[in-house]
Amino acid sequence: MTNASQAPDFSLDAELEETADWAETDADDGDDGFVSGYADEPDPEDGGPDPTTGAMDLAERHQLRRVAGLRTELEDITEVEYRQLRLERVVLVGVWTDGTVQDAENSMAELGLLAETAGSEVLEAIYQRRGKPDPATYVGRGKVEGLAEIVKATGADTVICDGELAPSQLRNLEDRLKVKVVDRTALILDIFAQHAKSREGRAQVELAQLQYMKQRLRGWGGNLSRQAGGRVGADGGGIGGRGPGETKIETDRRRINDKIAKLRRDLAHMKGTRETKRSGRRRHQVPSVAIAGYTNAGKSSLLNRLTGAGVLVEDALFATLDPTTRRTQTADGRVYTMSDTVGFVRHLPHQLVEAFRSTLEEVAEADLILHVVDGSHPDPEGQLSAVRAVFADVDASEVPELVVINKADAADPLVLARLRQHEPHCVVVSAKTGEGIEDALRVIEGELPRPGVAFQVLLPYERGDLLDRLHQHGEIDSLDHTAEGTVIVGRANADLAGELEPYSR
Ligand SMILES: Nc1nc2c(ncn2[C@@H]2O[C@H](COP(=O)(O)OP(=O)(O)OP(=O)(O)O)[C@@H](O)[C@H]2O)c(=O)[nH]1
Numbered sequence: 256m257t258n259a260s261q262a263p264d265f266s267l268d269a270e271l272e273e274t275a276d277w278a279e280t281d282a283d284d285g286d287d288g289f290v291s292g293y294a295d296e297p298d299p300e301d302g303g304p305d306p307t308t309g310a311m312d313l314a315e316r317h318q319l320r321r322v323a324g325l326r327t328e329l330e331d332i333t334e335v336e337y338r339q340l341r342l343e344r345v346v347l348v349g350v351w352t353d354g355t356v357q358d359a360e361n362s363m364a365e366l367g368l369l370a371e372t373a374g375s376e377v378l379e380a381i382y383q384r385r386g387k388p389d390p391a392t393y394v395g396r397g398k399v400e401g402l403a404e405i406v407k408a409t410g411a412d413t414v415i416c417d418g419e420l421a422p423s424q425l426r427n428l429e430d431r432l433k434v435k436v437v438d439r440t441a442l443i444l445d446i447f448a449q450h451a452k453s454r455e456g457r458a459q460v461e462l463a464q465l466q467y468m469k470q471r472l473r474g475w476g477g478n479l480s481r482q483a484g485g486r487v488g489a490d491g492g493g494i495g496g497r498g499p500g501e502t503k504i505e506t507d508r509r510r511i512n513d514k515i516a517k518l519r520r521d522l523a524h525m526k527g528t529r530e531t532k533r534s535g536r537r538r539h540q541v542p543s544v545a546i547a548g549y550t551n552a553g554k555s556s557l558l559n560r561l562t563g564a565g566v567l568v569e570d571a572l573f574a575t576l577d578p579t580t581r582r583t584q585t586a587d588g589r590v591y592t593m594s595d596t597v598g599f600v601r602h603l604p605h606q607l608v609e610a611f612r613s614t615l616e617e618v619a620e621a622d623l624i625l626h627v628v629d630g631s632h633p634d635p636e637g638q639l640s641a642v643r644a645v646f647a648d649v650d651a652s653e654v655p656e657l658v659v660i661n662k663a664d665a666a667d668p669l670v671l672a673r674l675r676q677h678e679p680h681c682v683v684v685s686a687k688t689g690e691g692i693e694d695a696l697r698v699i700e701g702e703l704p705r706p707g708v709a710f711q712v713l714l715p716y717e718r719g720d721l722l723d724r725l726h727q728h729g730e731i732d733s734l735d736h737t738a739e740g741t742v743i744v745g746r747a748n749a750d751l752a753g754e755l756e757p758y759s760r
């Protein structure tokens with residue numbers, strides 16, 4: 256997919272070298288015309304070394320670093336025609352505030368995958384080491400010019416920033432770079448919009464997009480809104496203070512709010528329909544297992560492997576948005592369900608968590624979470640904690656969790672050993688080769704909630720129907736065929752135990 260080594264290198268390295276020793280004094284901050292995204296916050300680079308970054312290597316800090324091997328090119332010429340329609344040629348830009356070089360490169364690599372998943376071609380990826388993003392321009396102000404040169408040299412039509420940017424930061428950058436600038440949140444929303452299939456999924460994504468847009472209305476809409484910008488809060492939006500731009504914004508805002516309200520109503524209705532299905536399962540006390548985890552960890556592959564479900568598997572981020580539930584059975588015939596659902600990602604935009612709350616609630620209501628993690632990923636621990644942060648956000652932290660370390664076939668054995676040590680309650684599997692799957696099933700079955708009522712019955716042979724249901728929903732410890740009927744000892748849920756009552760002995 257990435258083949259930077261073969262790509263012609265239009266002298267970009269030379270350019271980066273030239274810019275490597277830019278002294279970023281920001282001496283001309285005062286009147287450079289940039290609008291700060293965070294009103295009166297001083298630029299951290301103004302006031303001497305930032306204590307939190309004191310340890311950082313200054314030389315590195317002032318450099319724009321190029322991420323090797325992130326250039327993506329079309330592999331298949333037949334793709335061209337389709338992709339040309341909405342293909343964007345992008346330059347990725349990150350600001351690296353803490354952590355190791357490896358962390359920074361992982362973050363950029365993930366941004367690259369997201370961009371590709373959205374259908375873009377990554378031309379270049381660079382990041383800057385900095386105490387925190389510049390309030391006006393995200394990257395340091397002095398770097399914007401260099402970025403503009405890179406954009407020009409590569410012929411990019413879009414710049415994607417690795418964070419959530421304030422509207423003014425996006426606008427400042429667009430003004431200087433003369434190309435479209437989007438942030439990571441918008442990129443993820445775009446992927447979700449492309450992948451949403453079901454009516455509910457589409458409504459959820461649209462809701463998230465509108466929430467994102469609503470917060471950014473002031474940044475859009477051209478000159479009129481710009482004149483009004485900045486004064487809106489100050490004078491409380493009083494009659495005299497309203498410019499024409501603001502009026503337009505208010506109309507837009509009202510339209511967006513109306514649309515949001517309608518989507519919320521629709522979603523509440525759809526949730527009702529899904530609830531009905533789920534309550535059927537709950538009434539019969541069918542245990543439920545939710546497969547959750549970082550995007551691309553292999554959740555859908557695992558569902559397929561565990562239940563033969565035939566769910567879409569794709570080497571793309573957020574391939575699955577709609578929850579899929581499959582009925583399956585334990586080795587001794589007890590029925591339970593297993594669901595696959597939307598993947599998580601670091602800094603999952605909160606608008607999406609909100610919009611997908613009802614989908615994510617399925618995870619919170621499960622009897623067991625299979626937390627799938629890609630053992631071959633450079634930072635599986637980071638993925639585990641990012642996912643757990645979302646669990647906490649949707650009140651799923653209390654649900655018993657079994658960590659499933661997947662892609663054992665491709666993972667480094669040392670990393671697997673490290674993971675096993677830190678995650679004692681885990682199984683190691685490969686959904687691809689089937690390795691460890693039998694073990695995983697055994698552990699899953701052991702973790703399913705057990706039916707609550709113990710019973711001992713003599714079931715006449717004509718009650719084969721009850722025996723069937725016991726096999727499906729109960730737990731049978733012993734079963735003896737005698738002349739009078741079948742003697743069964745086991746456990747069942749309250750409903751079923753009630754029906755068995757007449758045959759109790
Ligand atoms: N080598 C290897 N690759 C795997 C394994 N399991 C899944 N994959 C690959 O990983 C990629 C993602 O798999 P999916 O099952 O779609 O992952 P997912 O977690 O459902 O991803 P999203 O729905 O996009 O969040 C696919 O290319 C799979 O073929 C495994 O055990 N070993």
Ligand SMILES: [Mg+2]
Nearest residue numbers: 554555574575
């Ligand atoms: Mg999937």
